[in-house]
Amino acid sequence: MFTQRFIITGADLFVYHYMQTNPEKFPPHIIDNIRKYMIKVGHLKENAADRVHEEEEEHKKKLTAGSLSIQEVPYRR
Numbered sequence: 001m002f003t004q005r006f007i008i009t010g011a012d013l014f015v016y017h018y019m020q021t022n023p024e025k026f027p028p029h030i031i032d033n034i035r036k037y038m039i040k041v042g043h044l045k046e047n048a049a050d051r052v053h054e055e056e057e058e059h060k061k062k063l064t065a066g067s068l069s070i071q072e073v074p075y076r077r
Contacts, residue, residue: 011038019031
């Protein structure tokens with residue numbers, strides 16, 4: 001349909017957050033490239049928040065994918 005291509009030469013945090021909240025509109029490697037750019041120019045740090053978000057997502061997947069088993073442990077005084 002459209003054959004026009006663009007070269008992205010810069011972005012701000014709004015762009016990065018938009019891409020993160022709309023991942024269906026962008027290929028994952030493009031979002032990752034923008035994240036690396038944000039780190040490079042100092043808009044993001046090697047982001048602990050990204051790691052926390054990724055760990056939360058993995059935790060949610062584990063909870064929904066598997067069954068939760070609980071073992072009762074007797075209380076001792």
